[in-house]
Amino acid sequence: MRILHILNHVREIGNGIVNVAVDLACLQAKNHHDVAVASAGGEYETLLTKYGVKHFELDQTRTPVNLIHATRRYRGIIKEFQPDIVHAHMMTGVVLGRVLKASADYALVATVHNEFQRSAILMGLADRVIAVSHAVAKSMARRGIPERKLQVVSNGTLGSVRTRSMKEYLPVELQHPAIATVAGMYQRKGISELIAAFAQIASDFPQAHLYIVGNGPEKHIFEEKAQATGFSQRIHFAGFQPEPQRYLLAADIFVLASHRDPSPLVIPEAREAGCAIIATNVDGIPEALDNGRAGVLVPVKDSSALANALTKLLSQPSLLHHWQDQAQQNIDRLTVGRVNQETLAVYSELKIGVL
Structure with a gap:
């Protein structure tokens, strides 16, 4: 399976969203999937490379001119990498993934990390919306995300590739x-x-x-x-x-x-x-x-x-x-192993066309 994760950055600054995505990308590559990350870059690029994860530069800064450039850049990444799954972890990535989905053959997955943000509702543009807890799933359902789109994959970090035992x-x-x-x-x-x-x-x-x-x-x-x-x-x-x-x-x-x-x-x-x-x-x-x-x-x-x-x-x-x-x-x-397995199950369901 070819999996592309979209993030704002991969900096090592204690950002939980980045940490979750980096763990997933590395474990998926370790499990013999073809994995890439598109972001503005950061310290975790070294770790991603170690696990065989390709990194594409993608600056999603929300200014009109930059978003035009980001759209072009994203289109080029999709053409080069040809993912089966695009997994967006932040709002801008979901929007990019949905806008250009019509011209590419991939399923779009979004993980809702901070559902209290107003923009979290845009995560519903994805084919599947992963909630990091049952509380998040209930909140997103109340905000109008169809329950058929929602899947709970509770966070776990033990055994992370980013840390030692x-x-x-x-x-x-x-x-x-x-x-x-x-x-x-x-x-x-x-x-x-x-x-x-x-x-x-x-x-x-x-x-x-x-x-x-x-x-x-x-x-x-x-x-x-x-x-x-x-x-x-x-x-x-x-x-x-x-x-x-x-x-x-x-x-x-x-x-x-x-x-x-x-x-x-x-x-x-x-x-x-x-x-x-x-x-x-x-x-x-x-x-x-x-x-x-x-x-x-x-x-x-x-x-x-x-x-x-x-x-x-x-x-x-x-x-x-x-x-x-x-x-x-x-x-x-x-554990991150459990998170990865449950996430791969979401991908597999989409890959066989259950939308």
Whole structure:
């Protein structure tokens, strides 16, 4: 099967959409499919080449002049590569894939990663729409995507070609008890609520430290909030880390306080690392935590509820150990191998003409 993935870029910056697509492309090539990626490029080009994945330069910057160039370039890529499947992971790629589909013989697949974006509805232009969680599938159905087009392939990242085995990483040295999050520095990731929750419990647990791993455009906002708490010396901004697993292995508690999160890749990694997990009860997060059996779920945008959950774990060692153990149960389904096999099944269905 000839498979073309379309992405905005393949940069190594912690972008979950890129990570999912790179994993798929490499595993599909490893499984003897002819695979290519079209994007503006980035650090993962080296990894793609290692696995025999061809990379085509495609700049999809949304300006009128550039989109004309991108359309011409895309047409040339299709003519050269002649894919059976075009798999678009972002909105512009889906539009390009649909506009030029009439002149080529391929099936168009789209994966909806961030369904909360208004433009996600355009993913319905594809022949099949893969949702990264059941919550995303229900949301897309409510927005008018026919259920016959929808297929759930829940995210999984364990065994990724981008990373080493978890046991091969050396934990960083943290001060304990260590509370950590790994997230982009955006308001929707709930960093403000996490800082507020830490400020509420910091006096009761004077040895506790908070480690915030990640980068993004709103990082300065959170740094200012941390400074205002009076506990800034115990709130550490680690920035982007190419190996966040080292922080997960060292942390006692992992927190993901997102306002919206369709299917976060970091949760499988935190589970494998053996963190006790506290996360918000929203979108695909409960599914990633076995509906509360693998981690503590708290309401969205509720720093007091988050502080209460932290207090319980920090004050009861047996409870902390219970949730650390629970996190590591039933993680076999969270692998990239399973994601790849389920995705290939979607391709195969389309290839034999079931539209």
